[in-house]
Amino acid sequence: MIDLLADLLGPDSAPLKPLAPSARPVTPADPETACMGRVSEATLAQLLGLTAGRIRQLQQDGVFQRVGRKDESFDIAASVRAYCDFMRDSVKRQGSTDELKAEKVRQAKAAAEKLEIANAKSRGELVPVAEVRAAWADLLRDVRAGLLAVPSRCGAELATKLAAEDVAVIDREIRLALERLADDR
Template sequence: MQETHSNTADPALSQMPRSLSKSAFAKFVEVSPGRISQMVKQGLPVEADGKIDVARGKLWISENINHTRAASHAKGPTLFGEEKQKTSLTAERARLAKEQADAAEIKNAILRKELVHASDVEREWAAVLRKVRAGVLAVPSRVRQLLPHLTPHDVEVFDNELRRALEDLANDD
């Protein structure tokens, strides 16, 4: 025969048995009997008669089982009522704190000039490439000054080839 708690503050607790068999406790906390066996090996307290005190078992689970692991949710939640809400709130607070820390880390990296905005990088590269283009397009006139024996046709061939190379680079996807 099972004993019941005599807690008059919560009628649901007064109907709860004091201790349960391992399989009944597994159903109560919504995990498999095998998982209860694993928990017993990890230290879940078991009474001399092989039953599990419900209050002590719930307390042990809340203190020793990582409820954020996906494996702990495989057979359903092991938390109870308000405990589940507190854990959910705690997890949300932890997630928010991590996001805030990540945002602060990015902001500090920007201030230390370890990160730059993509638009700034694009603008700088555009300026560099404009200088390269201008330098390449100036080659035929510089060659004409350095090598005056070249005909205008020779210089035009250089100019056309350089322009074609720049156009190919611009169209390369």
């Protein structure tokens, strides 16, 4: 019978001890569990690794049902199945509670981040992206215009030293450099 119960509980359960001599197995009415019998509250507690008080509490909660003439014993198979079902349901309930907690934490973090952004905006630490892009575009337009003016300014100041072809080479190189910068974007 111990081996049968160990199979029901699975390989991760604590090793089972033989039933106490006071536990008198009685043949249950259900033929499927006829080989298993009934046990006392203390034996069921030992079998499941619980206290007798916890067995009584679970019985009051409707997990275990007493059987017998004077309701003094528990059917082993039915009790083990009921306890396994109870534990599975507990794990499912705990899983949904964990998901709910995780969602609340995520929402709290999002709210805190939103508040931090609003505070940074009010302190002037953040600027709109469109304004930054417009400022950079203006600056780069001015830089481009200044660079493109270099060959003609150099040609005018150095007219005696530079030929028109030299000014054209400088102009071509500056334009090429600007095109390469534009292509890298």
